[in-house]
Amino acid sequence: MAIERADVLRQLDAGFADSPVVLSLGGTAREMLAVAGRKGNHLISLDAMGQTISLALGLALGLQETRPDEKVVVVEGDGSLIMGLSVMSTAGHLKPKNLAVFVLDNGVYLATGGQPTAAADIDMVAVAKACGWRDARDVRTSEELADAVSWAASAPGPVLIRVYIGTKQLQTNYFLEDPAILAEDFRRWLRSTRPAASVG
Amino acid sequence: MSIDAPAGVRAVDSQADLLERRSQAVIDGVESIDPDFVLHLASSTLKIVLDHFIAGAGVRVGRSVFAMPREEEGVAIASGLELAGSRPVMIFQDNGIGNLLTALLTLPQPYHLPLFGVVTRRGGLGEYNSMIHTVSERTEALLDAAGVRWFQLDARTPVDRWAVEIKRAWDFSRATHRPIFVLVNLMGG
Numbered sequence: 001m002a003i004e005r006a007d008v009l010r011q012l013d014a015g016f017a018d019s020p021v022v023l024s025l026g027g028t029a030r031e032m033l034a035v036a037g038r039k040g041n042h043l044i045s046l047d048a049m050g051q052t053i054s055l056a057l058g059l060a061l062g063l064q065e066t067r068p069d070e071k072v073v074v075v076e077g078d079g080s081l082i083m084g085l086s087v088m089s090t091a092g093h094l095k096p097k098n099l100a101v102f103v104l105d106n107g108v109y110l111a112t113g114g115q116p117t118a119a120a121d122i123d124m125v126a127v128a129k130a131c132g133w134r135d136a137r138d139v140r141t142s143e144e145l146a147d148a149v150s151w152a153a154s155a156p157g158p159v160l161i162r163v164y165i166g167t168k169q170l171q172t173n174y175f176l177e178d179p180a181i182l183a184e185d186f187r188r189w190l191r192s193t194r195p196a197a198s199v200g
Numbered sequence: 201m202s203i204d205a206p207a208g209v210r211a212v213d214s215q216a217d218l219l220e221r222r223s224q225a226v227i228d229g230v231e232s233i234d235p236d237f238v239l240h241l242a243s244s245t246l247k248i249v250l251d252h253f254i255a256g257a258g259v260r261v262g263r264s265v266f267a268m269p270r271e272e273e274g275v276a277i278a279s280g281l282e283l284a285g286s287r288p289v290m291i292f293q294d295n296g297i298g299n300l301l302t303a304l305l306t307l308p309q310p311y312h313l314p315l316f317g318v319v320t321r322r323g324g325l326g327e328y329n330s331m332i333h334t335v336s337e338r339t340e341a342l343l344d345a346a347g348v349r350w351f352q353l354d355a356r357t358p359v360d361r362w363a364v365e366i367k368r369a370w371d372f373s374r375a376t377h378r379p380i381f382v383l384v385n386l387m388g389g
Contacts, residue, residue, distance in 0.1 A: 022280075043283070048306040051276035055307065058280020058288070061237065061264065086269040090277070094266060183311040187283060 002166035003142055005104055010035050011142075012075060012102060015149035017041070020063070020190070021073045022056040024080050025049065026111030028104065030172040032075070040189030044175070044182055050083025052076045053101055057091050060099040060157075066194055071100045071153055078105040078119035085127075091158050092132030100152040101160045106167050114167065128160040136160040215326055215388065222386045223248035225359050226318060229366025229382075230289055231258065233316075237281055238265040239274045241292035245320045245386050249291060271296040272303035278315050279307045289370075290317040294339040294383065295332055301346050304379055309348070314373040317381045318366065321354070326388035339383065349378065354385035 005027065012021065013036040022043045023029045029044045036042070043059070045052050053074050060072040081103050091099060103124060108114045128136035134156050139148050140163075148161045213221070226249050230238070238253045240246070252258040253265045268274030274290050281288040297319070308315040323333030343350050351369050353362050366382055373380035 046306070046310075048276060048303055051272060051303050051307065054273045054276030055280045058277035058282075058286075059284050060280070061277070062281040062284025062286040084273060084276075087273055087276075090266070090269060090273065094264075179310040180312040183283065183313060190284070 002164065003140075003145060004166050004168045005106065006031050006035050006168075006170050007142065008102070008104055008145060008163055008165060009075070011145055011149055012073065013039070015153065016071065016073045018193070019071050019073055019153075020056075020059060020186075021075065022052060022059065024052040024074075024076045026077070027169055027172070028075055028077055030175055031170050033175055034170050034172045038185075040185060040192070043186045044177075046175070046179055046182070050080050051087075052080055052084075053091065054084060054087045056101070057087060057094070057096065057099060060096040061094065063190075064096055064098050068098065071098050071157065072096075073152070074099070074101040076101060076103050077110075078103055078107065078124075079109045079117040081124070082117055082119065082122070088127055088131040088133075092128070095132065095134065096158055097134075097156045099158040100155075101158065102148075102152070103160065103162045104165050105162055106165050108167060110167055110169060124160065124162045128158075133158045133160055136162070139163045218326075218388055219245075219386050220248060221359055222362070222384065225353075225362035226366065226384055226386070227252045227258070228363035230291070230318060232363055232367040233287065233289060233370045235287045235289040236263055237278075237286055237288040238263065239268050239278060239288060239290045240265070241268050241271060241274070241296060243293040243320060245293065245322060246291060249318075249320075249386075253291075268292070271300035275300050275303040275315065276307055279311065279313050282308070282313045282315060288316070290315070291320075292317065293320050294322055295335045297339050297342050298335060301342065304348065305346060308379045312377040313379075314377050315379040316370050316373045317379070319350075319381050319383050321383055321385040321387065321389075324385065324387065324389040343381065348381065349376070350381040350383055352383045352385075354383075354389055 009032045056074040125136040278288040323336030369382045
């Protein structure tokens with residue numbers, strides 16, 4: 001039986017409660033809000049399709065000197081990853097040790113009606129390794145996910161975890177927060193959890 | 201080869217001289233910002249500038265210089281860097297403006313992030329590419345339509361002012377919490 005997205009999000013929230021977590025748009029962000037509520041360490045990308053990993057890559061590069069022991073965690077979807085696939089080469093080249101990417105792969109653009117993606121024909125683990133990522137793995141069960149969360153927290157990045165999930169969705173409301181507030185909330189969380197002088 | 205000039209107008213700059221002097225002004229301007237990250241796209245016009253940061257005197261401890269495969273990816277990476285408190289500068293060519301508009305208008309613009317870019321002009325005087333003007337000539341119109349603030353450095357601004365104006369534009373991006381682009385004409389015009 002497939003793991004559902006909401007269950008994965010609960011595990012990721014619990015596993016990275018004190019780390020920066022960058023959330024992809026659409027159902028991923030809304031379901032995280034439904035299962036975990038607003039969290040200071042969660043940066044929500046509201047509409048930049050295909051750019052979630054790139055946004056997190058910049059964050060990881062900017063934080064790797066001041067927060068070297070902490071992962072910047074990305075929760076991305078298969079469709080959004082494919083829209084910005086070139087970042088796989090950039091991240092593999094730059095190799096930030098503090099970047100961990102979870103790709104929740106349901107094989108469809110669920111938020112827009114379930115149109116199929118090309119993910120079924122992509123070996124994402126092989127792509128990541130071929131692009132120079134330090135490691136990558138597939139996850140199909142809750143047990144494997146729990147193990148992957150622990151592994152991702154400690155393994156040198158960049159690492160990619162492809163989590164195969166089902167297409168069940170939680171009923172959620174639209175999330176209509178002002179993005180300027182989202183950015184400032186996140187920066188405040190960063191400032192509150194490390195020396196103030198190191199965050200602009 | 202000197203550029204022809206009307207009588208009474210000084211004609212001292214060859215295309216190569218012009219490119220070199222304006223490129224150095226851009227280098228001086230970006231260096232005055234002291235960026236810790238320089239993100240660049242491939243551009244023959246920018247070769248002197250990019251060589252400085254990739255393998256020249258601009259290489260330094262604590263500075264990371266790397267290529268963006270696409271402008272929109274660079275916008276997203278620079279947005280993350282800004283959130284982390286870094287000082288990123290993007291350097292690219294104006295024919296990539298169309299690529300980055302969606303990322304720009306869904307990340308730094310609405311999230312109020314002070315992203316800064318130096319954008320070299322193509323398609324004008326001195327251009328050797330027969331088609332690039334079709335997109336480059338629309339740069340200002342595209343940015344205006346998107347509500348993105350830009351400043352222009354070309355023959356109307358003495359080249360010895362360029363570095364100062366680039367730094368002022370960077371400061372303006374910090375003051376106004378939004379993306380700011382400086383359009384620099386390295387080829388002429």
